[in-house]
Structure formats: C-alpha cells, structure tokens
Amino acid sequence: MNEKAPLYYVLSSIEGFGKVTTRKLLEKVGSVKRLFTEAESLNELSPAIRRKLLEARENPPLWEEANRVLSLAEEEGISIITIEDPNYPMLLKECADAPLILYLKGNIEQLQQPHMLSVVGTRNASSYGRFAVTKLLEGLAQKVPDLVVVSGLALGIDITAHRSALELGLGTIAVMAYGHHFVYPYEHRKEAEQIVQKGIMLSEYPPDTPVERHRFVARNRIVAGLSLGTVVIESAQKGGALLTASMATDYNREVFALPGRITDKYSAGCNKMISSSQALAFTSEKEIIEALGWQNTPSTLQQTTLASSQPLPEDPILQLIAKEESMLFDELLLKSDLRASDLSSKLFDLELEGYIESLPGGRYTLAFR
Numbered sequence: 048m049n050e051k052a053p054l055y056y057v058l059s060s061i062e063g064f065g066k067v068t069t070r071k072l073l074e075k076v077g078s079v080k081r082l083f084t085e086a087e088s089l090n091e092l093s094p095a096i097r098r099k100l101l102e103a104r105e106n107p108p109l110w111e112e113a114n115r116v117l118s119l120a121e122e123e124g125i126s127i128i129t130i131e132d133p134n135y136p137m138l139l140k141e142c143a144d145a146p147l148i149l150y151l152k153g154n155i156e157q158l159q160q161p162h163m164l165s166v167v168g169t170r171n172a173s174s175y176g177r178f179a180v181t182k183l184l185e186g187l188a189q190k191v192p193d194l195v196v197v198s199g200l201a202l203g204i205d206i207t208a209h210r211s212a213l214e215l216g217l218g219t220i221a222v223m224a225y226g227h228h229f230v231y232p233y234e235h236r237k238e239a240e241q242i243v244q245k246g247i248m249l250s251e252y253p254p255d256t257p258v259e260r261h262r263f264v265a266r267n268r269i270v271a272g273l274s275l276g277t278v279v280i281e282s283a284q285k286g287g288a289l290l291t292a293s294m295a296t297d298y299n300r301e302v303f304a305l306p307g308r309i310t311d312k313y314s315a316g317c318n319k320m321i322s323s324s325q326a327l328a329f330t331s332e333k334e335i336i337e338a339l340g341w342q343n344t345p346s347t348l349q350q351t352t353l354a355s356s357q358p359l360p361e362d363p364i365l366q367l368i369a370k371e372e373s374m375l376f377d378e379l380l381l382k383s384d385l386r387a388s389d390l391s392s393k394l395f396d397l398e399l400e401g402y403i404e405s406l407p408g409g410r411y412t413l414a415f416r
Contacts, residue, residue, distance in 0.1 A: 196212040222270050292325070
C-alpha cells in the first residue's frame, strides 16, 4: 500500500475541508506527513483548521476506515496514486481542486501520455454526432497515434468516444462518478472490461462508493482537467457537457465545439459557445491539432514530410497553394486566370483527388498524403 495514502484519505475526509482548501493547506505546511506527524506544523494555521486536524489525528474510526478502503482496493487490484505520486497526471495536478487520491484499473502509463483529449456531449446523440466522433478520432489516430481519449462512460457521445478509441487502438480513460464496484450505465460493462485491458477506468472515490447523481458534476472537472483540450460534440443549451467545457475554460484549457444546424436542439449548446467565443469551431482534426500545438508529433511530422517530398502535378493552382501554404478563394481568384465558377470546379476536383483540403472561411491548403 502507498504509505501516504491513508494520510491523504483522512485529510480528504475531514468535514469542511474542500479540495481547494486542502491543496492550500499542503502548500503552506509542505507535506501531508508533516500535517499528521509534526505538532509544530500546525502552529501557523488558524484555530479552526488546527482543531479539525487535531480531531482527525485522534479519530481511530476514521483511520480504520482509511485502512479498510485502501486494503480493499489493493486486494481487488485497484491501483492507488496520491497527488504527490510521480504517476499522478501532470495536467490534472495543475487544477486547484484536483483530487488528492485516484483509484484506477488499467494501463497506468497512459496517465503520462502527452496527448490527451476529452470528448464529451449529449446522452441523446444523433447519428451525425456519433459519426462526427468516429470521423474526428479516425483523423487524429493517423496524425497523433499516442492520443488518449478521455470521457465519462455515459450514454451517447461518451461511449461512442470510448468505443472509437478502442477500435482505433488509441488509449482511453473512463472517468467514473462512483467506485470500481459499479459500472453505470450497466449496459456499458463490456466496454468497461475492454477499457481495463486497453486503457484506464479512473475514479476519485473508494471502490464501494455507490452511484449517486450529485457526484457526476464533480466527476466532470476531472474529465476537463486531464486534457489540454475538451471537444463538445452535440449539446443542448444546458447539460453536463457544457459544465465540463466551462470547467476546462476555468482551467485555461482549449475548448472546441462541433457546429450544427440552428434547428437542432442538441446543437444549440455548441452553436452558442461558438457564437459567444467560448469555444473554437472545428470541422476536422486539423483545427484541433493546430490549436493544441500538436503539429510536431512524430506521425504528423512524417506525414508533412511525405506530403512535401512527393512531387505535385504541374498544376498552377496547386503550385500557388504550395507556395503560400494556404490561400483564400479570393486570393486564388486574383492570382489565377480562371473565372470564379471554373476555379470552384477546379478546387472541387483537386480536393476530390486528395491534393488539397478546404478549411473554414474559404481557405485551402495542401492535404497530408
């Protein structure tokens, strides 16, 4: 057993100590061990906090419960990591309200992967929403093969993200709002078993913590905190996905949203975030890679090199785009001798043949080939 885990368990169980308070307390004192073993460590604390810590120190039932929970986890093959463990996720640790203890099953090495992306959305996903998740992750898998997809194992967009990641051979982390004794919804138990084999089932709660509604909002902060970016695929104007996106913004992380039709109820939240500049609109993996600075991953660099090393056909439009890296339709119209209708037709053919990609705003760039 991690020797400091009981100390962190007791600290996180003290009534009235929120996660932000405990982090500030640890920063002030220096270590959790000092809090519980060195009397002088309490001298600089307020009387109220000092009293609560002294009560916790002398509370045998609380320490017995800590040992029971942690022994149970160990017996069931559940790994326990504390916030000072080197395996603790770096980005999550940056969050002021990060959990002091994590309980997990699976490939612990995925916690240290540099490329994590959270994918969230409505439980009432449309066929288009599910298609968009799969298409996005297919594109990312080609260019960022060490990607780890983070989500919450819920119905709709969440489970689609996990399934797609598993099918594509990507890492995936399912963040639970309950203990490892449970899977919710129960029909996702097969996927949960697969995630244990190929990814991580992760919780901040002891193994026997039941499913209760109020914990799901707290769970969302971990989904947001693990990743450099959060992608929202379909959401109504209110819902858990928008809460997760808001938390990601609070953590100074990038938020992306899939634009949808103004008549679609479950695109209203995404469209609102985009129009109010709370999220970046995306239509392909390329915008996400660029916004997160992932262009220099080995696979992306290799594809870029291949694209530039393969000779392009002697086509004046292609040569113009290659020279400038990307160009607007109007810029191409000015620099070519083509009429607008002929240029549109030409660009359509080049995109169909896989030589170029169209970007938002009428911009064109060479495609990875």
